[in-house]
Every structure is written in structure tokens, then in C-alpha cells.
Amino acid sequence: MTEFEKMIRGEAFNAIDVDLRLRREAARIACxxxxxHPSKGNLRHVTRLFSxxxxxxxxPGFQCDYGSQIHLGKNVFINFHCVFLDAAPIHIGDDVLIxxxxxxxxxxxxxDATQRASGECHAKPIVIGNKVWIGGGAKILPGITVGDNAIIAANAVVTRNVAPNERYFG
Structure with missing residues (x-):
């Protein structure tokens, strides 16, 4: 099994694998x-990566690891300089403001430092519901689910699941 297949399956994988590095490079080039030259025409370089x-x-300023695990709903707004590290799926619902x-x-x-030095990684999905507003500078950590209509405060570090309609200040 390849490191990419392990990553997609949610298993531990080696991030310094050549194939994974080439996939990240392709995503960097698209971004x-x-x-x-931000334009609707050039946006296709990024969106064709998406699942x-x-x-x-x-x-502009958007960056992603692979793009292949990003799922965007309808009417999503992603503001300047956002970073999506998508070694696991990122599901974003409809009418979301980022x-x-x-x-x-x-x-x-x-x-463990020895494991870390070997390139071993693991990833957990992020799920963002419908009509969510995520304030500027917020960071959402692996495995987090944000419920419908929630609001994440600017500069919050989201370390736990956020319930629907909740206002999370971190």
C-alpha cells in the first residue's frame, strides 16, 4: 500500500514520501x-484539485497540502491567506464564511521525537456545518466538527467540537 493510500484511509503515513511530496508540490503550483494572478479563470487551477x-x-493567498480531500458546499467564502492542510478530508457545508x-x-x-523525525504523521478529518462563520486568524485542529450556525471567534484555537448554534471563543 502506498503512503498516499494510507493517508486516504486515515492510517499513519510517511509525509516525506516522494509521491506525497510531489502531490504537495503540484498543489503549491496550482495555488x-x-x-x-487571481481571477475566475485561474481559480480553476485550485478548484480542480478539490474533491x-x-x-x-x-x-488570494490560499494554500493547501493536496486539495484532493477538500469538499466545499454552496456559497462558501474563503477570505485572504487561508491555509487548509488536507491530509484528511475537510468538509465545509453551505453558506460558510471563513x-x-x-x-x-x-x-x-x-x-515522540524519534517517530516525528522519521516523517510519520496521522490525520483526522475536519467537518464544518452549514451557515458557520469562522473569524479571522482562527485555527481549527485535527478531528474537529463545527455544527451548523456556529460562530468561531477571531484568533480562536479550536481544540474541541463546537455544537450547533454555539459561539466559541477558545
Missing amino acids: AKFNA AFDSAVIE GPAVHLYTVDHPR
């Missing part, structure tokens, strides 16, 4: 093409 894309506005410099991290590293 760079869009970010250098699901309906209708979204993505402002503020500037929001980071979504699905990937995590071992706490």
Missing part, C-alpha cells in the same frame, strides 16, 4: 498560479 466544489469565492488567515489543520505529528 501559486491563482495567487499570482467537491459547488460555488465559492476564494481570495475569515482571513484561517487555518484548518487535519494533520498531526507524533509526540
